[in-house]
Amino acid sequence: LELCDNLVCLPDTKAEMMAAKATAVTVPSPTPALKTTPPSAPTTRSTDVVVHVHVDTPASETVAFTALLLAVMVLIGVLVIALRLRRKPVESQHAQHHLAGSAPRPPVVGAVSSAVNQRLDTQDILRLPSVQADAGQVGPFWLAAASAAGLAHLNRGKTGQDCYSYLLADDGRSVVAAVADGLGSKPHSHLGALTLTRLLCRELAGVPFQRMVEAPRDHLARAVQSASDQAENVVKLGLVRDVGELACTIAFCWIPQPGTAGGGYAGRVGDSSLFVLDPGGLHQVFRGDDGPINVVSASLPNAAAGTALELTQIDFDAFSAAILVTDGLAGDLLDSQTIREWLTDRWARPCAPDGMIESLRYRRQGSHDDRTALVIWPSSDHRRGGDWDVTAPAKPSGSAPRSESGRRRRAGATQHDDLVVKRLSRGSAGNISGPPAAGSRG
Amino acid sequence: VARLIAVPSGTFPRRAVRTPVVDDHAASQPLTTNKEMVAMPEFNSGENFPVFPVFLLIDVSYSMIGGPITAVNECLPQLKEAVGEDPTVGEIARVGLLTFSDKGTTKLPLSDLQYVDLPTLTVEAQTNFAEAFRVARREIDASMLALGKGTRFHRPVLFFLSDGFHNAPEDWRAPLRGLKDPHWRFHPEIVVFGFGEADQAELSEIATTHAFMAKNVDPAQQVKEIIPLIVSSIKTTSVSLPHSGGGLTIEPDLTKFTPLPLGTV
Numbered sequence: 001l002e003l004c005d006n007l008v009c010l011p012d013t014k015a016e017m018m019a020a021k022a023t024a025v026t027v028p029s030p031t032p033a034l035k036t037t038p039p040s041a042p043t044t045r046s047t048d049v050v051v052h053v054h055v056d057t058p059a060s061e062t063v064a065f066t067a068l069l070l071a072v073m074v075l076i077g078v079l080v081i082a083l084r085l086r087r088k089p090v091e092s093q094h095a096q097h098h099l100a101g102s103a104p105r106p107p108v109v110g111a112v113s114s115a116v117n118q119r120l121d122t123q124d125i126l127r128l129p130s131v132q133a134d135a136g137q138v139g140p141f142w143l144a145a146a147s148a149a150g151l152a153h154l155n156r157g158k159t160g161q162d163c164y165s166y167l168l169a170d171d172g173r174s175v176v177a178a179v180a181d182g183l184g185s186k187p188h189s190h191l192g193a194l195t196l197t198r199l200l201c202r203e204l205a206g207v208p209f210q211r212m213v214e215a216p217r218d219h220l221a222r223a224v225q226s227a228s229d230q231a232e233n234v235v236k237l238g239l240v241r242d243v244g245e246l247a248c249t250i251a252f253c254w255i256p257q258p259g260t261a262g263g264g265y266a267g268r269v270g271d272s273s274l275f276v277l278d279p280g281g282l283h284q285v286f287r288g289d290d291g292p293i294n295v296v297s298a299s300l301p302n303a304a305a306g307t308a309l310e311l312t313q314i315d316f317d318a319f320s321a322a323i324l325v326t327d328g329l330a331g332d333l334l335d336s337q338t339i340r341e342w343l344t345d346r347w348a349r350p351c352a353p354d355g356m357i358e359s360l361r362y363r364r365q366g367s368h369d370d371r372t373a374l375v376i377w378p379s380s381d382h383r384r385g386g387d388w389d390v391t392a393p394a395k396p397s398g399s400a401p402r403s404e405s406g407r408r409r410r411a412g413a414t415q416h417d418d419l420v421v422k423r424l425s426r427g428s429a430g431n432i433s434g435p436p437a438a439g440s441r442g
Numbered sequence: 443v444a445r446l447i448a449v450p451s452g453t454f455p456r457r458a459v460r461t462p463v464v465d466d467h468a469a470s471q472p473l474t475t476n477k478e479m480v481a482m483p484e485f486n487s488g489e490n491f492p493v494f495p496v497f498l499l500i501d502v503s504y505s506m507i508g509g510p511i512t513a514v515n516e517c518l519p520q521l522k523e524a525v526g527e528d529p530t531v532g533e534i535a536r537v538g539l540l541t542f543s544d545k546g547t548t549k550l551p552l553s554d555l556q557y558v559d560l561p562t563l564t565v566e567a568q569t570n571f572a573e574a575f576r577v578a579r580r581e582i583d584a585s586m587l588a589l590g591k592g593t594r595f596h597r598p599v600l601f602f603l604s605d606g607f608h609n610a611p612e613d614w615r616a617p618l619r620g621l622k623d624p625h626w627r628f629h630p631e632i633v634v635f636g637f638g639e640a641d642q643a644e645l646s647e648i649a650t651t652h653a654f655m656a657k658n659v660d661p662a663q664q665v666k667e668i669i670p671l672i673v674s675s676i677k678t679t680s681v682s683l684p685h686s687g688g689g690l691t692i693e694p695d696l697t698k699f700t701p702l703p704l705g706t707v
Contacts, residue, residue, distance in 0.1 A: 110491050112533060155530050288484050291627065292597035293492060331594055335490040366492040366534040 106358065109338045110365025119157030126239065127159035128190050133353035138175050138376075139168045140257055145177075145374035146356035150328055152184075152368035161190040161248070162326045162372035165197035173209040174264070176201050178252035179372050181272050181326035183296060185247075188239070192246025195234055196300050199227035204254055212254065216265050216313070220254065221306045224267065231301040247299040251286075251324050255316050258378050263315035266322075269308045270298045273330040276314065277321040282344050286310055288334060293327070321347055322376045328369025329360070336364055343373075350377045484592075492594040494534045494680055495552055495586065497630065498672070499578050501604035502541040503569040505638065509662030510605060511565050517669035518560045524673045525555040531680040532556055534596075538585055544568045544610065546577025552585035569606045571614035571644070575621045578630075586628045598630040599679070599690055601672050602648055605638030605661055615647070622650060631690050633675070634702075637664035646705035652692055653702035667698050 121127040128149075135144035149160030161182030168175055178197040182189025203223035212219050235243050249270025256264050266274045266285055271293075274285040289297060298308030316322055325333065332339040339362055346359035360371045500514060518539075525532045532554075539550035543566035550561055582598055589595060600621075608614050623629055634649040636642060637656040645653045656664035675692040694701070 109489055110533075116530065151530060282485070284484055293594045294596040331492065334484055335486045335492070335592065335594060337485075337487055337489065340485060364491075368530055368534070 106362035107338050107342050108363045109336055112363050112365050116151050116155055117157075118151075118154045121153075121157055121159040123157075124159050126188070126191060128161070128163065128194065130154065130160060131357055132164075133357045134166075135351065135353045135356060138166060139172060140378070141175050141255065142350040142377045143175070143177065143374065144351050144353065144356045144377075145179075145372075146353065146360055147179075147372035148357065148360045148370065150368050150370040153370065155368070159190055160370040161193055162328075162370040163190070163193035163197045164324070164372055164374045165201045166374065167201040167205040169205045169207070169209065171209050174205075174212070174254055174256045175376065176204040176252065176254050177324055177374050177376060178250055179272055179324040179326050179374050180248045180250040180300075181270070181328070181370065181372070182246075182248040183299060186245050188245040189248050191234055191239060192231065192248040192301070193250075195231055195246065196227055196248060196250055199230050200224060200250065200252055203227050204252065209256065212265075213256075213260075213262060216254075217311060220265055220267055220311055221309060224269065224300070224309055225305045228301040228303075228305040243301050246301055247296075249296060249299050249327065251326075253314075253316075253322055253324060253376075255322065255376060258317055260317075263313055263317065265311060265313055267309055267311040269300050269302070269305060269310075270296055271327040271330070273325055273327065275323040275325065275330075275333060276316070276319040277323060277344065277347060278319045282323075282333065282340060283319075284330075284334070285312060285314060288330075293331060316376075317378065320377065323347065324374040326370060326372040328367065329371045329373055331369070332362075332364055332367050332371075339364055347373075347375050351375075486592045490590065490593045492534060492596065493536050493589055494596040495536050495538070495582070495598040496676055497538040497540060497552070497578065497582060497585075497598060497600045499540045499542065499574055499600055499602045500563065501543070501569060501574075501606060502563050502566050503543040503606055503609075504565055504567060505569070505606045506661075507565045509660070510638065510665050511563060513662040513665035514603075514669070515562050517666055518563075520670060520673045521676070522555045522560060524677050528677055528680070531677050535676055535680045537676075538581060540574075540577055540581055541566075542570065542574035542577060544570045544573065546573040546580075548577065548581050551581070552588070568609045569604070570610035570612070571604075571608040571648075572610065572612050572617045574602070575614065575617035579617070579621045579626075582628050582630060583626075595628075598628055599676075600630040600632045601675075602632060602634045603665075603668060604634075604636060604640050604645075605664075607639065607641040607644055618648060633672075633690060633692065635668045635672075635699075636702075637661055637668065642702055643705070646702045649702070649704055651690060651704070653704060654694055654699040655702055657698055657700060667695075671695075671699070 120130060128147075130149040131147070133144075133146040136142070143166055145164045145166070147160065147162045147164055149162075153160050161184065162180065163182075164177070164179045166175065166177040178200050180193035180197045182191075182193040186192070200223060203226050204220070207219045207223065231246055232243055234240055234246060240246060249268070249272045251266070251268035251270075251272035251274055253266040253274060254264050256262075268274070268286055271289060273288075276283050276285060291297075300308075302308060314322075333343060334340075342362055343359055346355065351359070356373065356375070360373065502511065506514070521537060525535060525537075535555075536552045537550070537555050538548070538552040539560065541547050541549055541563060545566075549563065550558065578600055582600070586595060586598065620626075621629070622632070630650075632648060632650040634645045634653040635656065636645040636654070637658075638661040640655065642655055645655065656667060658664045658667060671692070671694055675690060678691040678693070
């Protein structure tokens with residue numbers, strides 16, 4: 001009863017509360033003054049209703065402030081949890097896309113249909129994988145390559161017919177690479193592409209550096225002819241009845257260690273092609289043919305391979321990347337600005353295998369051929385790099401201009417020799433161990 | 443580009459030359475360099491899509507009256523269906539429809555059949571092969587040039603259908619030689635189907651890769667067997683075009699067609 005005598009019942013409305021506050025009875029310490037409000041409005045003295053209590057002391061304000069703070073913190077916590085919960089599906093979706101190789105999404109150009117069959121070859125035991133990819137260090141270079149069967153083959157459940165290969169030269173002073181495109185009219189041309197890329201790389205890799213520099217045409221031609229001749233072994237193995245069934249076009253390059261005077265060499269038989277990339281964009285090395293695209297001008301194996309061989313000399317040091325492609329991809333690079341920009345962007349920097357596969361996953365009206373690309377970046381690019389991850393898909397980026405200082409450094413062969421020696425002594429040649437850390441010189 | 447290498451001395455050819463290199467003489471020649479090749483971009487600034495051009499050259503002479511011409515009109519829509527059904531065909535195949543009797547006529551210029559309706563054919567007058575080959579060359583040339591500079595194309599294919607023989611005073615072999623001229627950039631692959639009273643020797647001369655004579659005794663039924671085969675060939679060829687070596691894929695039912703030997707003009 002004594003306690004209740006000290007209670008003052010207040011109205012609910014704010015105005016009345018304010019009015020009541022003026023008349024509130026404050027109970028001296030130790031019992032704090034309490035204000036109670038009955039459920040109904042009338043302001044009366046009561047001894048039986050205590051609804052809510054406001055402690056009208058400095059301590060009560062602290063409690064209120066603390067409660068408010070706690071409420072805000074709880075709200076923030078809820079928001080953070082909600083955001084995280086919302087983000088998880090996005091990340092897993094991203095991961096799925098990543099596994100499928102579709103993030104970021106490759107472009108779609110023209111009127112294309114999504115209703116395309118995708119059948120695997122279930123009849124040819126010697127079929128090629130429908131997708132192949134590699135990336136890693138090869139001598140003083142970073143090399144990434146991918147080959148994907150085209151819709152024309154997938155639609156019919158046939159194996160793709162493109163292949164690529166690469167080797168570090170036996171003396172470690174150059175890198176050789178080749179891409180080949182089997183002729184669709186030949187049922188076993190994928191074996192030809194598989195065999196000839198490897199044979200040609202082996203032949204080119206066996207030529208000592210100095211001898212190649214002294215007589216490039218002779219050695220390049222001999223290597224092509226020798227590879228062509230050795231393709232006969234496939235017939236001897238009984239895999240095909242006639243060497244003509246192995247017919248394919250091929251493009252290759254021999255790239256010496258950076259800084260080598262005289263540059264490197266590229267060649268081709270048929271319409272596979274080579275492009276080079278620099279800050280100004282993409283450049284085609286071999287001129288295209290203006291005839292029908294399904295009529296092949298030359299192919300290997302060929303008893304007189306030299307008659308169909310185109311050779312050229314290139315200073316690979318002047319470019320940020322060299323790109324070997326089969327003709328399906330070459331056509332897209334030449335005829336579609338969208339695809340050209342997409343691929344140029346994807347290949348502006350060294351990338352990982354999934355990045356290479358992803359780069360080939362665009363869709364373009366009428367582009368149904370197999371797609372194969374092999375890209376070689378000089379060492380300076382990945383030495384300068386470090387902002388990319390070999391385990392992550394390639395990040396789109398702008399052009400990758402090489403610094404003038406880097407170029408000047410490259411002018412000195414001695415420094416390059418040091419670089420090469422360091423890399424080779426590290427045992428990095430051909431080892432997919434990822435790029436060096438940022439700023440590292442290997 | 444200006445930083446491209448130069449080779450020791452000499453001039454720079456504007457393009458790579460396919461030079462024999464296995465003989466000693468060639469091996470001693472300097473390498474082709476690419477200073478100007480690379481500087482000459484061949485890139486299209488827009489979007490050019492590859493095209494597989496198919497032309498049908500159909501005999502509408504008086505002998506086609508009745509069942510045969512009706513069968514042609516009934517079966518031609520199958521072409522449109524084939525293009526619509528298979529995206530790999532629809533994305534690339536373009537079809538032109540030509541007819542001939544005593545004159546050659548373009549009934550449908552090279553078109554994407556997804557967006558056009560096929561015309562109905564009617565019989566006309568006598569059979570003149572010379573007119574047929576003239577209109578074929580003229581139309582192929584015009585259509586291919588109309589695709590625009592830089593458009594990549596597969597070798598055109600011309601399906602020739604006739605139920606009769608040349609019945610005009612002028613020589614038809616000279617226009618045929620013009621159509622088959624290998625130096626002509628767009629010279630087509632000619633596939634010939636004969637039925638009714640067609641002359642097999644003439645058919646053999648006209649074809650470049652395949653010639654068939656329908657076996658059925660009923661011309662209307664023969665037409666109904668030929669056009670589905672053409673449709674099938676267009677479909678199969680469209681999806682196998684990459685590096686097909688220029689070859690058309692055609693798989694006739696030999697119980698219905700007799701392959702004819704290829705002749706020369």
